[in-house]
Amino acid sequence: MDKQLLNRTTQQLKQVCADSTTPAGEGQKAANTEQKSALNQMFELFRFNYHNQFLKAFPDAATLITAKRLWSRLLVDYPASTILAAAERAVKESSYLPNVHEVISRCDLAGELGVPDAYAAYIEACRAPSPKKTFAWSHPVVYFAGRASDWFFLANNAEYKAFPVFKRNYDLLLQRLQQGEDIQLTIEKALPETSERPLARQQQQEKLQQLKSLL
Known part of the structure; x- marks a missing residue:
């Protein structure tokens, strides 16, 4: 073998x-x-x-x-x-x-699954209006990747921070899709690199209201 x-x-x-002896054409x-x-x-x-x-x-x-x-x-x-x-x-x-x-x-x-690449899916997830469930997604996997990444997180963080999180979840869901598994199952979140201080009660309430508006 x-x-x-x-x-x-x-x-x-x-x-x-x-x-390699042939020069690359303009269309290559x-x-x-x-x-x-x-x-x-x-x-x-x-x-x-x-x-x-x-x-x-x-x-x-x-x-x-x-x-x-x-x-x-x-x-x-x-x-x-x-x-x-x-x-x-x-x-x-x-x-x-x-x-x-x-x-x-x-x-x-x-x-053949007809899914967009990770970055195109990320842009779609970030630009999709609320309510998210009724948006005409290019593929359901984009919605579930956005949901797993947290809509509030995607909307309130710069691309350099948000895209890696979305891409991780998207790639995991794509693997499930290829293997015929259920993409609606919850994805376990990656552990944060640094611990965050808990939000004050008022901040928690404000965040909750923002999350509700994204659903």
Whole structure:
């Protein structure tokens, strides 16, 4: 099995090396920052879960860099959240290091669900008017991710703070959706990095009224 894995990886790398002599056309897309980060996380996930197979397939830094360039080009049409969800699904379903075509097939499965990427979903959740339940959501998973993130929190915090929370919840719900699980189940909140002082009674009442207005 390891020999087959090495052979198919070698064929992929030969193809990308041959293609590299052709200048990129104007219509060729390049991976954005989020996609590149997702790709790096995917390779680290594979390194951890398929250690020996990974080292056989990518024995040195040059081979790994070339492989990342190939995978980046082939996965450029998928949002970062879909790439990561596909990688995690591959780890759960296969005992062997997947090739790029197997990852693409799992990305296509996520695409068939018709969900927006994490950032587009975040913007939709932040801009949706109240009452939230009656808004025409692009997909129910966006609403449940917003609800899990707390509407008040999303409305009253800067993007750099609110988006990571929303993205965590969205990615968890996307995984449930891909696995056919119930996305309406409550998501356990991540523990805060720092403790917060309890609000005064008046502040608590004001926050409660704000929360009611968002429902």
